[in-house]
Amino acid sequence: MSPRDVARVRRVAALKQWRADHLGVRPPERLSRLLAFAYDQDPGALPDAARAAWRFNLLIALQDATAGAWTLSQAGPSPYNPNAAPPIAEIGAIQRAIIEAAEALVSGRQYGPKIVAHLFARLGPRNIPSPPVPRRQHVLTRMFAVDLREAAGIAVTELIGQVAPGRLRRCPYISDPPTRMRLHNDLLPGACGRVFVAVRRQKYCEVHRHAARQEAVQRALERFHRKRQRSTRRAPKARTGGVR
Secondary structure: OOHHHHHHHHHHHHHHHHHHHHOOOOHHHHHHHHHHHHHHOOHHHOOHHHHHHHHHHHHHHHHHHOOOOEEEOOOOOOOOOOOOOOOHHHHHHHHHHHHHHHHHHHOOOOOOOOOOOEEEEEEEOOOOOOOOOOOOOOEEEEEEEEOHHHHHHHHHHHHHHOOOHHHEEEOOOOOOHHHHHHOOOOOOOOOOOOEEEOOOOOOOOHHHHHHHHHHHHHHHHHHHHHHHHHHHHHOOOOOOOOOO
8 A cells, every 4th residue: 555545544534533523423423412502502602713613513514414415605604614713693593593403303394494505516536435436437416505504404404314213302391390290291382392312212301301300209209208108097006905
């Protein structure tokens, strides 16, 4: 193997490791990280370098999810520059787009934003490893360019399509435990509603998972004490008379 090939293999390995560290390895993990950023991150608390890095992560996630068919537009409100930080207002709009797409799809509604895209076509060797193309065969590569907010919605829809439907849930947690029990964890007005990728039989998102578990333990203890009090009241009283 020539030094050039060795360097290329090392670059590919480094990029693969970088994607695993920053984006996750599989679609469920990538979707979880994207949703966590949309729900939890305060854009105003992010420094410029972190906002620029997050936009670069979103670009890579979009290209991976769509096999390179979509990319960021150079003519959008914030043309792509890996060293430039997008405005805070634009990060907030991206977060809303991610949440809107996820909640609509997981709730069974149609997600149909108005996307303004530019089509670019190139005739040449395929730059995607699958499916393989014989040597000297050229293919037509189509690429759609959109701005960052629209790219976020597309990335979410593609990632949701790669996750098992049974793992996509909305958190039914509300602050009134009796109401939540009576209605069998249905999503009610005032419920959390956060979309999350469930692990096994997880019912609540990571934010409310611990609180829901503590409330369940508290309700179990209350039932135990009530049952114990009833059994104590019903127990026959011991006789105190003397022996004849």
